Amino acid sequence: MAENKTAGRNLAMEAVRITEAAARAASLWMGRGDEESADQAAVNAMDKAFKGLSIDGTIRIGESNANGISKLIAGEKVGTGNGPAVDVALMPVEGPTIVAKSEPNGLSVIAMAEDGQLLNLPELYMEKLAIGGGLPADLVDLDNQPADNLKALSQAKGVPVSDLVVCILDRPRHGEIIAKTREAGARIMLIVDGDVSGVIATAWPKSGIDLYCGIGGAPQGVLSAAALACVGGQMQGRLVSRDKAEKQKISDAGIVDPGQKFSVADMASGNVTFAATGVTSGALLNGVTKADNIALTQSLVVRSQTGTLRYVEAYHQFGQADG
Numbered sequence: 001m002a003e004n005k006t007a008g009r010n011l012a013m014e015a016v017r018i019t020e021a022a023a024r025a026a027s028l029w030m031g032r033g034d035e036e037s038a039d040q041a042a043v044n045a046m047d048k049a050f051k052g053l054s055i056d057g058t059i060r061i062g063e064s065n066a067n068g069i070s071k072l073i074a075g076e077k078v079g080t081g082n083g084p085a086v087d088v089a090l091m092p093v094e095g096p097t098i099v100a101k102s103e104p105n106g107l108s109v110i111a112m113a114e115d116g117q118l119l120n121l122p123e124l125y126m127e128k129l130a131i132g133g134g135l136p137a138d139l140v141d142l143d144n145q146p147a148d149n150l151k152a153l154s155q156a157k158g159v160p161v162s163d164l165v166v167c168i169l170d171r172p173r174h175g176e177i178i179a180k181t182r183e184a185g186a187r188i189m190l191i192v193d194g195d196v197s198g199v200i201a202t203a204w205p206k207s208g209i210d211l212y213c214g215i216g217g218a219p220q221g222v223l224s225a226a227a228l229a230c231v232g233g234q235m236q237g238r239l240v241s242r243d244k245a246e247k248q249k250i251s252d253a254g255i256v257d258p259g260q261k262f263s264v265a266d267m268a269s270g271n272v273t274f275a276a277t278g279v280t281s282g283a284l285l286n287g288v289t290k291a292d293n294i295a296l297t298q299s300l301v302v303r304s305q306t307g308t309l310r311y312v313e314a315y316h317q318f319g320q321a322d323g
Contacts, residue, residue, distance in 0.1 A: 016275045023299075024316060027099070027280075027288035030106075046092045055083040055085075056082070059089075094107040095194040097192070101192075105282030106194065109196055111222075113270050121221070123218065125217065126238065126240060128214060128235065129237075130202050131210065132202045135153075167188075168181070168212075197284055218237070225267035227276075229272045238259060271303065272303065273302075277298070
């Protein structure tokens with residue numbers, strides 16, 4: 001696909017409008033204990049916003065049929081059909097439970113890349129390991145013990161291991177990783193959900209997070225990789241198969257080696273655009289706030305081609321068309 005720099009910049013801002021619409025809709029369900037309604041509201045808003053976007057888009061990572069949602073699922077076409085052919089990865093709400101409970105780090109996220117440049121993975125779990133940019137290649141590895149990865153990272157950063165902060169999803173399956181990380185002397189930030197924000201935070205110096213590790217969703221892994229492709233950072237991901245049916249899903253996806261370690265470049269390459277809007281406030285973005293009939297959103301958008309990250313604050317009138 002021929003690259004048009006002006007069109008690329010316009011597409012980046014259009015991506016923000018899509019995540020803004022989804023975040024605003026989800027925010028109306030914040031703290032109401034109904035994650036299904038929060039997710040559905042965001043899906044409906046994002047689907048509507050896509051209809052005016054001048055792309056010939058194909059969703060590679062999207063909503064799950066298992067959730068009973070019939071929009072924005074993998075394989076669906078989005079956009080007007082008149083525009084560049086792009087792969088789309090999306091998550092109308094990254095962490096519906098977060099929004100339902102009004103907890104930190106709820107996001108609406110989208111990534112777009114040239115046709116064929118986003119890895120199409122089955123809906124499985126993925127083992128993940130991520131660090132920020134500006135560090136030696138292959139510094140850490142999924143096959144290393146936590147202590148070894150932390151020692152290498154501390155030496156590269158010139159700080160003691162005790163200064164490092166590791167972000168991990170608070171799940172029973174991570175009990176061993178948590179114990180070994182503490183034994184190595186690092187500090188831990190446990191999050192209840194939202195591992196996209198956890199991975200991306202490793203590339204944000206002000207986030208205070210040095211390393212992300214643990215098992216989360218494979219779709220979130222691709223979205224995280226898309227963000228790191230734009231802002232820098234290292235990530236490894238490896239699919240987790242727990243039974244024969246999941247092993248078959250990996251085979252059906254055309255993945256020859258079920259133990260393959262995917263890098264950022266494997267999961268997202270070419271000219272990638274990534275956008276996110278905060279639903280609830282967290283390490284990356286402020287959540288949606290509302291005063292009278294005005295909603296304030298904070299978003300970020302970045303393109304791999306330029307590496308320029310823009311924060312976008314917008315004021316919206318509820319009930320008015322996005323623009």
